Amino acid sequence: MTNIQSRIAAIREEIVNTCRLTNRDPDSVNLLAVSKTMGVDAVQSAIQAGQEHFGENYLQDAIPKVSRFPGAIWHFVGAIQSNKTRDIANRFSWVHGVATEKVARRLSEQREPTLGQLNCLIQVNLSGEDQKSGVNPDEAVRLAGRIAPLDRISLRGLMTLPAPSNDPSEQAATFRALRELKDDIESRYELPEFNQLSMGMTNDYIEAIKEGATWIRIGTAIFGPRNLTPTPDEPTTKG
Numbered sequence: 452m453t454n455i456q457s458r459i460a461a462i463r464e465e466i467v468n469t470c471r472l473t474n475r476d477p478d479s480v481n482l483l484a485v486s487k488t489m490g491v492d493a494v495q496s497a498i499q500a501g502q503e504h505f506g507e508n509y510l511q512d513a514i515p516k517v518s519r520f521p522g523a524i525w526h527f528v529g530a531i532q533s534n535k536t537r538d539i540a541n542r543f544s545w546v547h548g549v550a551t552e553k554v555a556r557r558l559s560e561q562r563e564p565t566l567g568q569l570n571c572l573i574q575v576n577l578s579g580e581d582q583k584s585g586v587n588p589d590e591a592v593r594l595a596g597r598i599a600p601l602d603r604i605s606l607r608g609l610m611t612l613p614a615p616s617n618d619p620s621e622q623a624a625t626f627r628a629l630r631e632l633k634d635d636i637e638s639r640y641e642l643p644e645f646n647q648l649s650m651g652m653t654n655d656y657i658e659a660i661k662e663g664a665t666w667i668r669i670g671t672a673i674f675g676p677r678n679l680t681p682t683p684d685e686p687t688t689k690g
């Protein structure tokens with residue numbers, strides 16, 4: 452087993468343990484392996500461990516992997532530039548992070564009808580940070596109403612990416628707020644498939660599962676650190 456495969460096994464075990472503690476069905480928690488910046492070998496290794504869902508957030512970095520592994524299910528995570536919507540609409544099955552009506556309309560218009568609907572989640576910014584993309588809760592309610600009628604989008608739920616914090620109770624409160632907002636939106640509109648919560652990453656996924664996450668987006672805990680900075684033990688030049 453490679454490191455990647457043993458890390459995936461360890462996370463799956465954490466999912467099962469956390470679900471047992473909170474009386475959840477472990478099958479209701481999906482592991483999204485965020486392979487951004489990683490190469491095809493890393494993805495291959497994860498696929499051999501049975502991993503099906505992969506997340507990317509730089510289009511150019513994603514395309515070779517998406518083309519190489521058409522049997523995997525590809526998710527675009529994070530902010531979307533509107534000039535990238537055509538590729539995103541047609542190369543991905545899920546988008547975690549629609550934050551404007553304009554992007555949603557473009558994704559719907561540009562999605563090839565033969566591909567079926569694109570699964571989308573609205574990105575909500577619950578930490579109130581200006582630099583993060585995502586809408587506030589009131590805007591999320593309005594945006595859901597605008598996305599609901601779009602033909603080639605199935606609005607599946609909400610996603611959040613909270614400010615980093617070392618206080619688990621702070622993250623838990625944010626995750627709970629996302630769940631309550633999902634329940635609120637669900638009660639307002641006719642959205643039969645609106646039942647997904649994408650929340651929790653390497654440092655806080657246990658809290659997220661406890662609060663109802665159906666997608667945890669894990670990069671570092673599966674693939675290791677993204678930007679290896681040389682340490683004194685790893686000289687950058689030889690000899």
Ligand SMILES: *Cc1c(COP(=O)(O)O)cnc(C)c1O
Nearest residue numbers: 485528529652653668669670671
């Ligand atoms: C990179 C990224 C992740 C994975 O983060 P880790 O902390 O490495 O697990 C999850 N979600 C989004 C939107 C990301 O950009």
